[in-house]
Amino acid sequence: MKEEKFEIDLPEVFNLGLMLDCGQAFRWKKEADGSMRGIVGDRVFSLLQKDGKLICSCSREEFNGVLRRYLDFDRDYKALVNIFSADKYLKKATREFSGIRILRQQPWETLCSFIISQNNNIPSIKGIIERLCQSFGEEIEEGCFSFPEAERLKNLKIEDLAVLRSGFRAKYILDAAEKVADGEVDFDKIESSPIETGREELIKIKGVGKKVAECTLLYGFGKLEAFPEDVWVKRIVSEMYPDGLPECIKGYDGVAQQYLFHWRRNGKEFG
DNA sequence: AGCCAGGACAAGT
DNA sequence: ACTTGTCATGGC
Numbered sequence: 001m002k003e004e005k006f007e008i009d010l011p012e013v014f015n016l017g018l019m020l021d022c023g024q025a026f027r028w029k030k031e032a033d034g035s036m037r038g039i040v041g042d043r044v045f046s047l048l049q050k051d052g053k054l055i056c057s058c059s060r061e062e063f064n065g066v067l068r069r070y071l072d073f074d075r076d077y078k079a080l081v082n083i084f085s086a087d088k089y090l091k092k093a094t095r096e097f098s099g100i101r102i103l104r105q106q107p108w109e110t111l112c113s114f115i116i117s118q119n120n121n122i123p124s125i126k127g128i129i130e131r132l133c134q135s136f137g138e139e140i141e142e143g144c145f146s147f148p149e150a151e152r153l154k155n156l157k158i159e160d161l162a163v164l165r166s167g168f169r170a171k172y173i174l175d176a177a178e179k180v181a182d183g184e185v186d187f188d189k190i191e192s193s194p195i196e197t198g199r200e201e202l203i204k205i206k207g208v209g210k211k212v213a214e215c216t217l218l219y220g221f222g223k224l225e226a227f228p229e230d231v232w233v234k235r236i237v238s239e240m241y242p243d244g245l246p247e248c249i250k251g252y253d254g255v256a257q258q259y260l261f262h263w264r265r266n267g268k269e270f271g
Numbered sequence: 272a273g274c275c276a277g278g279a280c281a282a283g284t
Numbered sequence: 285a286c287t288t289g290t291c292a293t294g295g296c
Contacts, residue, residue, distance in 0.1 A: 023277060118278040124294050125277085167292025172279085209279045230277035261277075 006056045006063050013077035015099025016049040022262045024103045024219050026113055026126045027133075027147075040070055041106065044144045072101045072222075080252055087246040089236075090256055093263035100258055103219055107187045108180060109147040110220030111202070114212045115172045128166045132173075135163050153177035172207025179205050195223045218254040227253040236260050 020028040020036050028038035035048035035055075043066065046057040056063050068074065081098070084090040112132075117125050129147075136152055137145035154177040161170040179185045185205060190198040195217055202213040211228050218226035227245075229237065237245070249256035 114277075117276090119276060119291080120278085120293080121276040121295060123296095127294080165293060167294090168279095168290090169292080207279065211278060215277070228277070231275090232277070265277085 003057060004059050006058055006060050007053050008056075008063065010049065010052055010054050011073070011077070013081055013099050014049070014054075014101065015097075016047055016054065016071075018097060018099055018262075019071070019101045019103060022097075022100055022258065023122060023265070024258070025105060026122070026129050039140065039144055039146060040066055042138070042140055042146050044141050069104055072104060075101070077101055077255075080255060083248050083252075084256055084259070086248040089240050089263075090246070090249070090259060093259040097259060097262050097266075100262060102222070102224060102255055102258060104222045105219050106147070107190070107216065107220040108150050111176060111180070111205075111208070111212070111216045112147070112173060114215040114219075115176055115205075115207050116166060116169055117215070118169065118207070118212060120169075128164050128169075131164050132166075150177040150180040154181040169207065172205070175206040176208065190217075191221055195225060198223065214254075218257075224252050224254045225250075227257050229257075230261070232261055232264050233257055236264050 016036055017030060017034075020038065021030070025038070028036050031037050031046070033048070034050075035046050037044070037046045039045070043058070043062065045067065047067075048055040056067060058067070077099075081094045084094055113125070113129055116128050116132075120128075133145040133147055136148035136156075138148075139145055153173065156174065156177075158170050158174065161173065164170065166173065176185075180187070185201050190201050198217045198221060199210075199213050202208050202216055203210070208216075211230055214226045214228035217223040218228060227233075245253065245256075
């Protein structure tokens with residue numbers, strides 16, 4: 001099989017390694033040569049950021065059809081970061097961790113991943129997801145498995161998921177698979193509706209509360225006004241923004257949240 | 272060894 | 285409408 005390559009110039013605010021490993025997605029791995037290897041849908045991609053270019057192990061058509069959207073390639077993050085700089089903490093966070101973009105992952109994978117994330121830590125989340133894919137996904141290439149569809153999971157029983165070691169979350173995964181596969185939670189509707197509709201739909205799933213719903217809407221549906229509040233972001237809000245979030249993030253609350261989350265999680269408090 | 276983790280839920284005020 | 289105990293499991 002021939003290894004295709006496609007190169008493209010990068011926009012200004014773009015850090016591939018950071019955006020793929022800052023708690024949005026859980027399946028990308030950094031290779032020895034610095035490239036990132038991961039799976040989107042039923043394709044394995046190897047991506048390398050080098051000298052202002054992105055080098056992709058795929059064709060131009062696949063980049064335009066899959067990665068351009070996944071990486072939020074065409075949004076002007078430079079302008080966005082500039083708007084955020086009106087706030088002093090965001091100014092620091094965006095400078096220190098410049099180049100984070102909000103990924104647009106597949107909705108089902110996003111939903112399922114953040115159900116698994118609840119009351120859990122990132123290394124453990126990655127392990128559970130990896131075992132989920134190995135156990136129930138399709139092997140695309142040697143050692144690379146797709147994320148199993150809701151239809152694949154919906155008829156499984158709790159015992160079948162024991163291999164995941166996902167604890168109390170197993171029953172939540174099954175309820176989500178059932179409601180999504182049966183259309184009781186309608187992804188097309190969520191995508192084409194205002195965010196409030198998505199919130200109402202997603203929390204119909206057992207084990208999906210406000211936080212998981214916001215994460216799904218942000219990372220899976222591109223609703224950048226979604227604002228997930230996990231323990232870290234709650235600390236940020238209570239310590240730095242006791243009187244409310246800054247006006248400058250309006251409409252892009254989730255983007256600001258991602259910078260602050262990563263900043264705080266990497267040991268920064270007040271600076 | 273014990274505490275915590277990108278929470279949600281049910282039961283109790 | 286707010287607070288609290290509980291839920292599995294693993295990482296550190």
